[in-house]
Amino acid sequence: MDEDLRRLPGFAWYTKQPICDNTLDNAQLETRCPLDNGRHSDASVPLRYSAGKLDQLPAELLIHILHQIDIPSLTRFRRVNRRAMELVDSLPYYNVLVKHFPNIIRAIVSIQADSFDCGTLYRTLSTKKCSTCKRFGDYLYLVDCRRVCYFCYTRQPEFFPLTTQQASAFFTSNLKKQRKAATSRQILHAAKPPSVLSLPGRYCTAWGSDGGNLARKRIRLYDRRSVVHSLAEIDLPTLDKTTREPRRFMAIITAPYLLDSGRRVDWGYFCSGCKEKTRHFRIKYTKADLLEHFARYGRVEEMPRIPGRFTHATPI
Template identity: 25%
Template sequence: MPLERVISPELIDKLTCTRELDLGGMIRNLSLPKTSPIRERSAISSMGRMDILPAELVLFILHLLDFQALSRLLRVSRKAKTTVEALVAYRELREHAPDVLVALGKTRLLPYHSAALLRQTLRANRCVSCLVDFGAFLFLPTCERVCFECLHQNHSLRMTTLSIARECFHLTDSHLKTLPILHSIPGTYGVMFRISRRKVYRLVSVKQVKQLAIDVHGSTENVANLMPTSPPQGMTWRKSCIFKWFHEAPLEPPGCDLSRMPERSNLVEDDFGGMASIRMPCLSGTGADYGRLCKGCRLVNELHSRGLLPADVLEHLVPRGIRPSRPLRALTTRLYSREGFVEHIKTCYGANELITGWETEQME
């Protein structure tokens, strides 16, 4: 894109795709709770033994509490309510990500993450898996930001049932009770693959289960030896593939765009994709940023499907030996921060084509 072209806020909005069709398979449409007033019989308001502590120490302690504890504390007295509501973390989460708190409550994960950790994550912006893209989603069990493509491709970000976790990693119920157990919200979900789940499932994170197995069995080598070289008698092919992928799930961030990596065989669709993730804005000095999808990237994918994408553009976007549909489709679900979007459209072939077309229309 020519450098002299002015990228105005109006142009940015025009290039932003408002129909996020592929991103709707997460937790969504949650009803926000109503706050109830404090009714006190006495004019004296107290927080009990915490009254003897300096205000700065009280606030420090409260930031270490989870939102379930904070919500209970603010109902104790008017002073407790005022103190909790003065917490920066409490104010920011309630104002900018109230649905995240509701999702954590409904999935019974609220007690596992402190107010300080949630605020830290609210103000982060990168995906913890690829370390490159804007992490527009919160992975509830670990309270980490992730991007759509990593949710799809990184098996450590998948969820599994307690029975599969027990069998796959040779764990007991006592072991699994030490992990955050997500109680799913019935509904329709899906990351690249639609699923409908009408009952409540008790699920655990593959990443956390594998780390637990290493702690229980003593080493990564001992855990690897739990995986049989061939499927045991009676085990289905699909189940053996699931076990294989879970054992191979990376505990360290891949640190790259997984859509540009070579495809691996025997991939199995995610049975619970989207059930542990929710859209979460990134909060900065300029406000809350949910991320932007690029219309130009969708045009690029469409032009390729019609055989109209120039060969040099395709060569630039797709590594040699990689099936083009994977990285090109990943472009259509990649969200950018405000600043990242401006930089992206400067070099996006599809965005340049759209702008040129709009400029031509104005001249006619």
């Protein structure tokens, strides 16, 4: 923990809170997608095969090319032989991602999120603001690699992906009278809007002992913003717009803030004092934002006569 935060009065109450929303963080990614990075790097064993014509390219150009490949494809290339594995593992961006965010790599490979490349993911993780508001975006929407906060991904229509049936309704052929006219699904697949293939499991905010709503099958989910011309064109479910809709959680994973050129990460912190006063307790803060929040609302202290409940004191 950073020493600057430890010196603050009441720091003990600015901590990570175990809030479980049943996103991809809870999808048993280590079991479903184990990574073998570092297991086959014995330099004493000579390489038997090359990477073909790729080995003839200058190192700078080769790195630039590989950084622009989507991670599922990069993972498949890495499995070709030990030389390909060596090339991928030497990529600066990929190396940082695997070191600090292995579960994000596992999630991307597991749900086949292939609409963005390795470099885009690195640059997105090097930012901290939600893509649609000014809060810290402590999650990633993996359909198109955007930072998002809890409030936006549970409430904004653009983070509510479409099923194949819903998305294909926006791709109709003008040649319906022709015998060989393409179907709406064929047009959708040809257009290739950003999409993922969900994992079976329990998703959305836990209710009761089941721990979320169970999704038994894998389904293809399409980015609503890329398919729908206006986000108001499709009505959201009347009774299930936010925390009870599994589709909102199937492409969401926790995303810390990457800083110092990949040397450090900031996972962010919740403020216990905000449970009772000022702002919502689900807002997360980076270290710098937490210091500013503390200066504005005061240190956190236990409420008089209510043991175990905390609030902000008068700002210092």
